[in-house]
Amino acid sequence: MAKRNRKIGSVKMELLTKSRESMLAAVQIFNNPNIQFKSESFIVLSNIAWTYLLHAYYRSKNVEYRYYEQQGHRKRYHKTKKGADKHWELERCLDDRSCPIDKVAKSNLKFLIGLRHEVEHQMTTRIDDYLSARFQACCLNYNEYIKTLFDDGLGIDKHLSFSLQFSSIKEEHANQLREFTDLPGNISSFINDFDSDLPQNEYNDLRYSYRVLYVPKSVNHKGQADKVIEFIPANSPEAEKLNREYVLIKEKEKQKYLPGEIVKIINSMGYVDFKVHHHTILWQDKKAKDKGKNFGVQVAKTWYWYDTWLKVVQKHCAENANKYGKNT
Known part of the structure; x- marks a missing residue:
């Protein structure tokens, strides 16, 4: 029994080593400007x-993570060629009931799994900017779980630092990211469909997509600008001011509706x-999709309607109440 436990332990550590090396390689490649x-x-x-991380966990808990068929009292394990x-x-x-990963972190990973299926079948271009928040959440979740499930010393945060950027983010850049203007149709459709199916609280959770508000900062004293990122208390006057400004910016993003959603609201x-x-x-x-009417927007191959169009539909139905079953 002791010999078997040593074998389980050695395989677990090999899995964890490969797991950490894979994640470090993923981050290093993403931060490499030459790739x-x-x-x-x-x-x-x-x-x-x-x-590999979950294989190591299941192995440590004696959970069978190999595919097999039960034949009487024996297990017939599935084999590769x-x-x-x-x-x-x-x-x-x-999906296993003994999985230790929380629901939101699972959503982040299932998003990446679905995205992997899409990129396997079509070459992609410039998806880095669109998805970096999901990747950041994936890294933070991984670092948290490898330390929580195994040992703090296995964390990868001590090996990494913030990557330096040569470009700043302007409002027009942010608008381009929101509209998915140059993503392949299959990728943008997958992102829209996956996000639409998520509950709002999961979509806004940092474990799903790690979004950070960057504000250029002027300083009055030496040493204040030595760090690229500075964290401030949420209840501080500085944070309250930022929150007010952020809400104003956020409100500029128009509500969008699919045709089926418009019909449900009217019903x-x-x-x-x-x-x-x-x-x-x-x-x-009414030629409502013509440019200049501002009734909606094309995102990849999908058309979304604005509130301005919803009001037109409401007025039309009010003028034709008997036709659409409204009791007056």
């Missing part, structure tokens, strides 16, 4: 890092006979 294939490399390597055991992939590890107002085809006829008749 163009950043996001794709990060996704693959971080996927491997998390897989070369005869090796087939171990659980990351998604199977996350909830009592116009129960108003259907999607009525909506289609209405926007075509």
